[in-house]
Amino acid sequence: MPAPTPRSGIMDIVAYKPGSAGSPATKIYKLSSNESALGPSPKAIAAFKAVADDLHIYPDAGASALRAAVAAEFSIDEGLVVAGAGSDEILTLLMRGYLGPGDSMVMSRHGFAIYAIATTGCGAEVIRADEENLTTHVDNLLAAVKPNTKMMMLANPNNPTGTLLSGAQLRRLRENLRDDILLVLDAAYAEYVEADDYEDGIGMVGAAIKSGADNVFTTRTFSKLYGLGGLRVGWGYGPKPVVDVLNRLRGPFNVSAPAQAAGASALADKDFVARHLDHNKIERARLFEALQELGFRPIPSHTNFLLVGMKGEDPKARAAMADALNTHLTQQGTIVRPVKEYFLPDYLRMSVGSSEANSALIEALRCFK
Ligand SMILES: Cc1ncc(COP(=O)(O)O)c(C=O)c1O
DSSP: OOOOOOOTTGGGOOOOOOOOOOOSSSSOEEOSSOOOTTOSOHHHHHHHHHTGGGTTSOOOTTOHHHHHHHHHHHTOOGGGEEEESSHHHHHHHHHHHHOOTTOEEEEETTOOHHHHHHHHHTTOEEEEEOOBTTBOOHHHHHHHOOTTEEEEEEESSOTTTOOOOOHHHHHHHHHHSOTTSEEEEEOTTGGGOOOSSOOOSHHHHHHHHHTTOOOEEEEEESSSTTOOTTTOOEEEEOOHHHHHHHHHHSOTTOSOHHHHHHHHHHHHOHHHHHHHHHHHHHHHHHHHHHHHHTTOEEOOOSSSEEEEEOSSSOHHHHHHHHHHHHHHHHHTTEEOEEEGGGTEEEEEEEEOOOHHHHHHHHHHHHTOO
16 A cells, blocks of 8 residues: 655664663663752743733743743844744754755754754755864864855764864854855853853844854753753744744744743742852762773863773773673663764763762662673
8 A cells, every 4th residue: 555655764764762761770760861969940940830810821932921021131133033942943944044055054963863854854955073182173163164054063062972162163164164155053051061161042143144144053951050941932033044044943932831831930040040050060080080090081061071991901891891881880870871873883872960870870880790
């Protein structure tokens, strides 16, 4: 019997694999999706509950209060902010808006998975540029550009590597990139960065707009520092023509009412943000040291997770160790993230969890034979 067939290329997509949550252990610590170690912001929980009696009402289609809160927080034009059901939605919409068959998108070799998934879904080609020391490399990205390249995607800091490209390097990238290529700076982990020369994207978008260039866009999320991964809320900021494209493509009610309310309240919860950042700094350092002491090779991180290299010189043996360690940690109830699909078979990614979770992880690492 003839059957409906998907568009060409759709079946080439390797579906996104979320961080696992399963383990035979009775007490489970999920350290596989870089979620908030301190749960959600208490102010966001209160705002979420306050909407409960009005769940029959459609959300504000323009997410006005949320966009106004974002605009006030970052001193940017509210009209240039778009809200999304997670930043994933904004990233996917950008690709739907700018990529089609015959086009290409350039990304870094170990760049975030959604870029390749969404690009392939649009029928466009994914081009990966090699990194150096697990860090995005500007000249390699520029060299990878082809005449049909329409977009360049960059997570800064990047997931799963946790590494950062300096502001100077990023500006050099934009200056040397063709003007008709949209550069998207995914700043999902921006809040965790302490480096002096960091360009979170907002300043770069502003500078581009001022100079009459409509070719830089940035995205942010409430899923990490603000602890709202389960709600799906994020936002993007960029030039008017790009914002117009997103507003034409997005569903009219793409961000739910509880998500809008909780997002705005999380942004205002300065106490939670400060506590969370302190916690992350202290606990990330503790985890890093413990891993090093045990002979593993954690990569210095600007985020709420660590990419951890296995021991030894032989890549095959290291990849086998990553598999064995992943199995062992899962059995112990500390679930981390294998990153084979990121071309990193000899690494595991570990989120910085609560103090209790990190202690359990360190204990489980110690008893790995
Ligand atoms: C680099 C990067 N960008 C975007 C996202 C998506 O976040 P959201 O939950 O806002 O869709 C993630 C989530 O892990 C991420 O690591």
